[in-house]
Amino acid sequence: MKFVDEALITVHAGKGGNGICSFRREKYVEYGGPNGGDGGHGGSVYLEADRAYNTLADFRFVSKYLAEDGEKGQTRNCTGKCGDDLVLKVPQGTVVIDVETEETLGELVKDGERLLVAQGGFRGLGNVRFKSSLNRAPRQCTNGTPGEVRKLKLELKVLADVGLLGYPNAGKSTLIRAISAAKPKVANYPFTTMHPNLGVVRVGVSQSFVVADIPGLIEGAAEGAGLGLRFLRHVARTRLLWHVVDVNPVDDDPVDAARAIVAELEKYSPELAARERWLVLNKTDLLPEDQQKEWIAHILEGLGWQGPVFEISALDGVGTQALVGKTMQYIEEMEEAKTATSALENPVGGEFEQAEPIS
Incomplete structure (x- = not known):
């Protein structure tokens, strides 16, 4: 449908x-x-x-x-x-x-x-x-x-634990196909994804989380350019954002592309821009081994990135298990913190009442 x-x-x-x-x-x-x-x-x-x-x-x-x-x-x-x-x-x-x-x-x-x-x-x-x-x-x-x-x-607004951000052709759909049973369309041209896709990522017998893949963002998305404005709201309820960056784009510098995405997030919603965001460097298999570390260091330095970084190849599945495992751990820690906060705010039984003496 x-x-x-x-x-x-x-x-x-x-x-x-x-x-x-x-x-x-x-x-x-x-x-x-x-x-x-x-x-x-x-x-x-x-x-x-x-x-x-x-x-x-x-x-x-x-x-x-x-x-x-x-x-x-x-x-x-x-x-x-x-x-x-x-x-x-x-x-x-x-x-x-x-x-x-x-x-x-x-x-x-x-x-x-x-x-x-x-x-x-x-x-x-x-x-x-x-x-x-x-x-x-x-x-x-x-x-x-x-x-x-x-x-x-x-x-x-789709309900998902993780939202994928990135330029068109960054490999978001390939990533969600690699880690879940979802089968979004994948092709070698921009804007292949025309509507959000949800994928359930199963980590263990009783461990799973939902990932939302939205159409790629471009510069000016917050003002209506491309498909971004219509679908940015779908990451509004996510707990964590995966910022997928193509480390070897054909035309653009990956640093400029990543900065453009952050700028669009800040224009659309400062609250969303301040949400926990992890950098996922995709298509590392396309880089020569002797240049891989140097190029990735250039990207991180250009972005001034201090948060978590994951180097993956979504097509081959390299590095995806580490990303999925850390994400599951992060979500579980958030749930535990939420439960503890709720217990402090709403203690069971309230104040203790003094018992009447037994006659």
């Missing part, structure tokens, strides 16, 4: 059912009276995150969604049936924006998380509700209110 990360939809919540005006007229009943019931509430519209979905493609074919209306009230004080709620399944990482107000209604990150996007109309009241000691035979009833109508923009 084609990857789609944006969609516009219109949601209509159900209308509330009308109340009715009715009176008892039964044989052998000495005193009649009002018995018109209330209508039913209209159905609401919810969005729910589901891990089984990974694209918004379904919303491109159907863009209008209507919840069920509530039924009108019945005689004998019977309430009309409420309309069924409409639950739309979306991928984890979906951001919901109201098009008219440009307000972000919420983000659905966890599997099963649900967001109310259109409230159903409220029921109308039957005439039995207006009965009083002064008004024994009320003839008024109310109509149900209409449900909310909203035009929504859905944006998908």
